[in-house]
Amino acid sequence: MDFDVNYLIEQWPALLDGVLMTLQVSLLAIGFSLLIGVVGGAIRLFRLPLLSQIVVLYVELIRNTPILVQLFFIFYGLPAVGLGLSLYWSGVLCLSLWAGAYQIENIRGGLATVERGMLEASRALSLRPTQYFCLIALPIAVRTSLPASLNTAISLLKNSSYLQAIGLAELTFVAVDRIATDFRAIEMFSAICVIYLSLVAVLALLTGRLSAYLQRPFQHQ
């Protein structure tokens, strides 16, 4: 078997561009998806009429359709009704919406573990519902929902490789693009496997640190 390491060294600048694109799109989408999760979780917690139903529908829609279909819908479907986005933002939107649905469920799970007494105590102290949510419920809920939220973030990073299907120049796209001209499939796919593994490992390490910090016992110093 002939495995050409020199070829990979040669291609490294292109792969690095792919990695940077993958990271950019993923980190942005992780941020947006957490935002969607918090807002959607709040809507479900307070059972806001109409909005609650919309959130349920959204979550079901995302969880029960293939992500590739969602991506094509955004990139090829939306322009037909005048809502066309750039390649980049289509990718960010797709990943954000996909992971957002899961983050809503993660955060809702955490919120469900917050004791009812916390709400009553907040109300007895005349705190407003938004103050209760931001200052009491969410900080307590984050501790429980964190592991699930981090898993979703890691899945998002891996799913960013779907974006090659619309031609966004992220890591998988770069690899596939090179293989089409150079026919070095084994080198390229080995390389991007290692790169994805390392990215996930770094993300897992960072989030492990973060979760250890956020889940430290409630004690001083």
Next chain:
Amino acid sequence: MSDALLSVRDLRKRFGEHEVVTGVDLDVVQGEVVVIIGPSGSGKSTFIRCLNSLEAPSGGTVVIDGTTVSAGDAKALDRLRKDVGMVFQDYTLFPHMSVMANMTLAPVKLGRMKRAEAEETALKLLDRVGLRHKADAYPSELSGGQQQRVAIVRALAMKPRLMLFDEPTSALDPETVGDVLNVMKELAREGMTMIVVTHEMGFAREVADRVVFFDAGKVVEAAPPTELFNTPKEARTQQFLANVLH
């Protein structure tokens, strides 16, 4: 009854088909300590929760300090809630905040005090209940009795005119009950208007100006403690007291 701080007329609360509070009249004057006793499920908690709008009454009126709140007027009740502090059975401190943060949160966030002022007030209040040295501790680092004392001063930090207590010592270890009752006695001595649901008959005898016996969502009998405990008029009161005092 124009000098009543709290005046309740024909208060009712139903959950679905089930009417739990079935027409309560009660007046409480400034500085008065009213203790509510009664069998489990008689609607004591539901009644006092209606007084600070944790439950919306289904009928009747609550007047606090001259402001009438009709049933269903949630906005007005909310405004009044600021004058009413409440302490629950399961000391509901916020677990992710220090004692100090628990105490200053509401006064600061509601714009009642600047942070420095709120912290000063909190320290003074903690001093009064012997917990100044615990200002930086988290609730999980305190005993049940200490947590409950913090819950009491957290409510006091809002400078309420009326304090509601719903079985504040029922969830505590026997050895810490006394500390919490002492704080409440002290509060009563200082002239705080209080409504206390409790099974502590000793506290009722010693501190209450009036003891109210509640059954089936109604006030059956209300009288000063010596009278209610020694010569209860109603058969149901006699029966209840015979059960709890022996």
